[in-house]
Amino acid sequence: VTRFLVRRLxxxxxxxxxxxxxxxxxxxxxxxxxxxxxxxxASGQQIAQFRAQHGLDRPLGERYVTYLTSLITLELGSxxxxxxxxxxxxxxxxxxxxxxxxxxxxIELLLGLGLGVLAAVQRGRWADTLASMIGLVGISAPxxxxxxxxxxxxxxxxxxxPVGGYGAGFWEHVWHAFLPALTLAITGIATYAxxxxxxxxxxxxxxxxxxxxxxxxxxxxxxxxxGLRNALVPVVVMLGVSLRVLVSGxxxxxxxxxxxxxxxxAVESIGGLDLPVVMALVFVASAIVQLGSLLADLAVAxxxxxxxxx
Amino acid sequence: MRWILAASAFLVLAGCPAMPDGPRYRxxxxxxxxxxxxxMLADESRVRTLDPQVATDTxxxxxxxxxxxxxxxxxxxxxLVPRVASxxxxxxxxxxxFTVPIRGDIHFHSGRLLTPDDVVYAxxxxxxxxxxxxxxxxxxxxxxxxxxxxxxxxxxxxIRRRGDQVEIRLxxxxxxxxxxxxxxxxxxxxxxxxxxxxxDFARRPDGTGPFRLVSWDAGVRLxxxxxxxxxxxxxxxxxxxxxxxxxxxxxxxxxxxxxxLDVVTRMTPADRALLTGSxxxxxxxxxxxxxDVWALFMNCEIAPFTNVHVRRAVAFAIDRExxxxxxxxxxxxxxxxxxxxxxxxxxxxxxxxxxxxEQAKRxxxxxxxxxxxxxxxxxxxxxQPKARIxxxxxxxxxxxxxxxxxxxxxxxxxxxxSTATRGxxxxxxxxxxxxxxxxxxxxxxxxxxxxxxxxSNNKAFYTNPELxxxxxxxxxxxxxxxxxxxxxxxxxxxxxxxxxxxxxNQSVPQAWQPYVRGYRPHPASWLPINDVWLDLPRxxxx
Numbered sequence: 001v002t003r004f005l006v007r008r009l010x011x012x013x014x015x016x017x018x019x020x021x022x023x024x025x026x027x028x029x030x031x032x033x034x035x036x037x038x039x040x041x042a043s044g045q046q047i048a049q050f051r052a053q054h055g056l057d058r059p060l061g062e063r064y065v066t067y068l069t070s071l072i073t074l075e076l077g078s079x080x081x082x083x084x085x086x087x088x089x090x091x092x093x094x095x096x097x098x099x100x101x102x103x104x105x106x107i108e109l110l111l112g113l114g115l116g117v118l119a120a121v122q123r124g125r126w127a128d129t130l131a132s133m134i135g136l137v138g139i140s141a142p143x144x145x146x147x148x149x150x151x152x153x154x155x156x157x158x159x160x161x162p163v164g165g166y167g168a169g170f171w172e173h174v175w176h177a178f179l180p181a182l183t184l185a186i187t188g189i190a191t192y193a194x195x196x197x198x199x200x201x202x203x204x205x206x207x208x209x210x211x212x213x214x215x216x217x218x219x220x221x222x223x224x225x226x227g228l229r230n231a232l233v234p235v236v237v238m239l240g241v242s243l244r245v246l247v248s249g250x251x252x253x254x255x256x257x258x259x260x261x262x263x264x265x266a267v268e269s270i271g272g273l274d275l276p277v278v279m280a281l282v283f284v285a286s287a288i289v290q291l292g293s294l295l296a297d298l299a300v301a302x303x304x305x306x307x308x309x310x
Numbered sequence: 311m312r313w314i315l316a317a318s319a320f321l322v323l324a325g326c327p328a329m330p331d332g333p334r335y336r337x338x339x340x341x342x343x344x345x346x347x348x349x350m351l352a353d354e355s356r357v358r359t360l361d362p363q364v365a366t367d368t369x370x371x372x373x374x375x376x377x378x379x380x381x382x383x384x385x386x387x388x389x390l391v392p393r394v395a396s397x398x399x400x401x402x403x404x405x406x407x408f409t410v411p412i413r414g415d416i417h418f419h420s421g422r423l424l425t426p427d428d429v430v431y432a433x434x435x436x437x438x439x440x441x442x443x444x445x446x447x448x449x450x451x452x453x454x455x456x457x458x459x460x461x462x463x464x465x466x467x468x469i470r471r472r473g474d475q476v477e478i479r480l481x482x483x484x485x486x487x488x489x490x491x492x493x494x495x496x497x498x499x500x501x502x503x504x505x506x507x508x509x510d511f512a513r514r515p516d517g518t519g520p521f522r523l524v525s526w527d528a529g530v531r532l533x534x535x536x537x538x539x540x541x542x543x544x545x546x547x548x549x550x551x552x553x554x555x556x557x558x559x560x561x562x563x564x565x566x567x568x569x570x571l572d573v574v575t576r577m578t579p580a581d582r583a584l585l586t587g588s589x590x591x592x593x594x595x596x597x598x599x600x601x602d603v604w605a606l607f608m609n610c611e612i613a614p615f616t617n618v619h620v621r622r623a624v625a626f627a628i629d630r631e632x633x634x635x636x637x638x639x640x641x642x643x644x645x646x647x648x649x650x651x652x653x654x655x656x657x658x659x660x661x662x663x664x665x666x667x668e669q670a671k672r673x674x675x676x677x678x679x680x681x682x683x684x685x686x687x688x689x690x691x692x693x694q695p696k697a698r699i700x701x702x703x704x705x706x707x708x709x710x711x712x713x714x715x716x717x718x719x720x721x722x723x724x725x726x727x728s729t730a731t732r733g734x735x736x737x738x739x740x741x742x743x744x745x746x747x748x749x750x751x752x753x754x755x756x757x758x759x760x761x762x763x764x765x766s767n768n769k770a771f772y773t774n775p776e777l778x779x780x781x782x783x784x785x786x787x788x789x790x791x792x793x794x795x796x797x798x799x800x801x802x803x804x805x806x807x808x809x810x811x812x813x814x815n816q817s818v819p820q821a822w823q824p825y826v827r828g829y830r831p832h833p834a835s836w837l838p839i840n841d842v843w844l845d846l847p848r849x850x851x852x
Contacts, residue, residue, distance in 0.1 A: 031723025035765075039366055040726050041745070042444045044765035049439065082358045083509055084528065092528065148560060156568045163565040164557060166530050258352075258557040260529040268356055268556065273723050 008297055012290040019286040020279065024067055027278055028060060036273035037080045054080065071283055077276040081269070086280045089265065094284065096166070097261035099173060100254070101246040103181035104188070108242060111185070112192025113235070117228065119193060120200035131193050138190025143249055147183040147256040154179060164258035180257035184249045188242050195238060199231030233303055240296030244289050330852040332590025334569040337825035337845030345536075345547050347844035349826070350572045351837060352554035352562045356529060361512040362497035363436040363443050371494055372836040373553060376534055377517035378499070379416060379541070381429065382492040384834045388601075388651050388747045390492050394424065394518070399491055405483040405788055410476045410491065416541045418500050419522040426471045428498040433469050433476075434458070435504070436495045445495040448745070451480040451487065483786040485793060489746035520546040520840055529555055547828075547843035566821070569848075573822045573829060575836065579638035585821050586639065595821045598831035601649050603752065604641070604741035605810035606689075606704060607729070611771040612736050614687070618807055619677035620713075624737075625663040625811035626670035627711040633703050633813055637696070641814035646805045647752055649815045651833060653790075654749040654797030661806035670711040682712020690718045690738040692725035700739035730766045740769065741816075747834070749797040750785055756804055757781055772809035823848075 034050040035042070042050075051057045055066065070076055076086035119131035155163040167176040200223075203209060209226050217225075250263030258264075262281055269277035355369040362374050381394045392398060394416055400409040416424040436443045437452075439459055449455060454467025468479035480487060490496075503516040514523060520542070521534035534551040557565070563581045565571040575598070577585070585591040606624060608615040615621050630643035645663035648655040656662075674682060687708075691701040698719070705715040715737075720728065729735050745751050754760060758778055760767030777800055784796035804810070822829045825848040832838040 030721055032727045033723070035727045035730075036723035038444060040730065041366065042765070043447050044762060045447075046442065046444055047765055049442070082356065082528075083512060089528075151561065151564055156564050159568070163568050163570055164561040165554065165565075255558050256561060258554070258561050260556060264556055265529065271722070 004301060005298070008294055012294050016283075016286050016290050020067075020071065020283050021064075023282045024064060024279060025060075027273070027275055028063070031273055032056075033080055033273040033275050067279060076280045079269070079277050080274045081272050081277075086276050089277060090262070090280055090284055093260065093262045093265050096173075096259065097247075097250050097254070097263060100177050100181055100184065100250065100259060100261055101243075103174070103177050104184035104246055104249075105239075105242060107181055107185040108188030108192055109235075112189045113196055113228075115189065115193035116196025116231075117200060117223070119197040120204065120227075121223070123201065128197075131197065135190040135194050138186040138188075141186070143183055143186075143252045144256060146186050147180070147253055150179050150183055151256065164256070166258070166260050176257075177259065180253045180259050183257070184246060184253045187245060187249070191238065192235065195234050196228075196231050199234055200227050203227040203230045233300065236299045236303065237296055239299075240293040243292030247285050247289055330567060332588055332852060333594065333824050334567070334850060334852045335823060335825060335848040336851050337827065338847055338849065340845050343547055343828065343843040344846075345843070346549050347547075347846050348550040348552060349548050349839060349842060349844065350552050350554070350570065352557040352565065352571050353576065354556060354558050354562070356555045357526075357532060357553070359512040360515050360523070362499060362515075363432060363441050363495050364512065365494070366444050368836045373532060373534075374494065374497065374517075375519065375835060375837075376521045376551060376839065377515065377519045377523060378497045379518040380492075380494050380497045381410065384492060384747065384832075386830065386832060388833055390488065394429065394498055395491075399488055401488070405485070405786070406480045408478045408480075408487060408491065409472070410478070412474055412476060413541070414474060416518050417539050418503070418516050418518050419537060419539070420500070420503070420516045421539070422500065424498055424500075424518055426474055426476050428500060429476045429496075430469055430471050431501045432498045433478075433496055434466055435499070437466060443495055445493060445745070448490055448493075451482055451484045453479045453481050483788070485785055485787060486746070486748040486750045489748045489751075493746055521548075521551055524550075531555065542840075546840055548839065551839065566823075569823065569850075572826050572844075573820065573837065575818075575820045577819070577821075579640070582638045582640065582819055586819065591821060594824055594826075595819050596831050597817045598820050599651070599833040600743065600816045600818065601651050601747060601833050602741055602743040602816050603644065603647055603649055603812060604739070604814045604816065605647075605812045606700075606737060607740050607770050607810050608737050608808070609733075609735060609771050610773070610809050611733060614677070614679075614683060614685075615736065617677045619673045620679070620683070621808040621811070622806075623670040623673035623677065623711060624708060624713065625805075625808040626666045626673060627707050627713065628663075628704070628811055628813050629665045629707050630813050631665070632707075633700075636699060636703055637814075640816060640818050642817040644812050644815050646801055646812055647756075647810065648749055648797070648801045649744075649752075652744075652747060652749050652752065653794045654753075654801045656798050656801070659798070659802050659805055661802050663805050663808065663812055667711050674712055679712070683714065686714035686716045688716050688718050688736045690720055690725060690728065690735050692720060692722045694722060697725075697739060704739065727764075729769050730762075730764065732761070732763045732766060732771060744834075749801070750781065753777075753781055753797065753800050753804065756809055770809035772807070774803065774807065777803050 034047045034056060038046055038050060055063060074087065078085050079089060115131045115134065119128040122128050151163060155161045161179050162176050165176055167173050204227050209222055212222050212226050250261060251266055254261045254263035255267050265277065266281050269281065353369055357373050358367055358370050359365050360374055360377060362378050365371050365374055379393050382390050383393050385391050390398060394413060396411045396413045412426040412429055418424060435441055437446050437449060437458060452466060452468040454463060457463040458466045470477050500516050504511045513526060520537055520540045522537045524533040524535050526532045532553045536546055536549050559576045559578055562571060562574060563577055566574040585595055608621050608624060610616060634641040634643050646659050689701055689704060691697045701717045705717065708715050729738050729740065742752060742755060756768055756770065756772050756777060758768065758773040761771055780796055780800045784793050787793040787796060820831045825845045827843050827845050828841040830838065
């Protein structure tokens, strides 16, 4: 188990290094942050002053080493745009994205599993058709379309929810997060429903379920104890994938719903080439995704010894 | 079961109220201004700083206007009006000294009286290189500017307090200087507040304006409340202002239609069309008279734009009316550099650029290309949506006269840096939004002495000694009529030589809720809310 853990951890760190290094090189060739920050009316002298002040006049290799050191020491500098400490920015924005992502994940699991089970049990009947329809829409409709539709319909037309924003106080945050979380969760709901339906149908047709039924177990117990339990392994694997989708989906969803989390900060920072913030966000987002994958792998290994011993 | 499902879905949809086609709320019906209420504002941009000496972006400046009183401001007709100053500046007979009398009844939010020393301090703070104000180089004519910037002197020799006045001395006459006194970067700040807060001054400054800052949840909202000690008695009317940051234009517009936002200033073309097409919204809309100019910039150092006739061909090929329609009425077509509100503008300018495709072909023939240009020209477009639209429009119009255009899409930061680099960009669509309402602020962009290898001020790399001489003469001319004539001549030369093919002044509509009273878009102020009052309680109509 320790060997598996060490191997998996080393891999996660390697991927993390690869991602931040690639993005570092990429953002340093897409334009001059000094011009992007100071605007076109800045003089050459001001641009030079800005570049010297932020070390942008030093060789790329030197900047790369400084960047890696800053990641290790967690001294991430301050934003070019408004001078705020990057660690403060992340510390403020991360919990908001976690709240949004957490709610989205809960909705995904609740509705996804529910629909999947319903579709399997009602195979070929109306619930199955409904689940397929939701699946089709959820997987194919882009987030920015569903997001705007939800806003236009539930918030403006029906006036049930606020038109984006964050609110004041925890419960208001939750209330404001509902529509964006639902938007983020749509793809996940569809995917979970499909997987659970497929796995359950396979399980319900299997010999051990037939045996359980023959032994006189009730249908509910058969479904939960024998069917759903076996269908959960792929769901756990998918949790890791979900995290990736939630992190990337947050960029669009937070922008549409004016949710002040990491996704929107990313949009603002990338647009203005605010390198310290962009690089810190890439690091945090990759770390979250890697952590998610790691936890999912560990969970699967715990559930399935074949993975652990491979 | 399927039928039941379909029927319930239909009933749910049919039972929903429709999207409002006009304002959701109206005012109570009062015509007398009253105090109270909270004005809700939002925009996609984050407020970068509340430091008046540093802010250059529109949003930060708008918030600073609410929190601070500037030295001078502009009225709707763009006349300079005193604010912290008690009168317009007095100019000495040699045109070198400007005396600004300072009011003695303005207090900071902390309660301390503002003095002429605060004005001098803000001036020097803005000029200090460490402050990083991009406006500082504009004040190079002040006596002692260079020594102060080079740290050879602790103070600027030419800026002094004299009793309840501040005197500014220049080394050379500059008739545009009076407008520089109207720039927001000179807004007085409290020295002790800057010293105590350091970098935090930009986030919770002590101001003198109609509102004071209550809280700023970064990236979410700023809450402002009425300053009861504001020197203009009775103002402001609003109790609170909430500015929400980072709300995309789409979302802001939905909120506006829902009555959750009181003023909307940025709209997509579709949203603009929706409001202008509604008779219910039309009374609550007005075009914002921004003072700017937009054009196709042609690099006069790169062929074929080294030839004036090719440049003129481009200027004649642009169908400006069509461009305005393509932008849903947010553009007012123009064929000259100076906007209508600026001295030197002439609606009947002799060489004013205009749409004439046949003349464009004749100009190409004069340039030696009777069958059109043999090679395509490359137009750089940034990733901003309107830049892509301008690219497509230019491509279509120029192709009709025999100029093929290849678009080169680049990110906005690359676009900014490249267009200011000598010898790099052949053509691009760009513009200029005024810093101060003087023709020199526009025409200096084509002064050959502004050409540099990088960060060039003159991005068309246009050289004309005749224009340079005219601009020098106009800058020191004290007779207003003669000065206007000089700028008109310069404006005409630029239209004739066409380093820029002008196409429009922006004219972006703003809209407000029916219960928002006294709101009037301003040419130099993005959210002018000083006189705004709310006709409350509002009543729901849709």
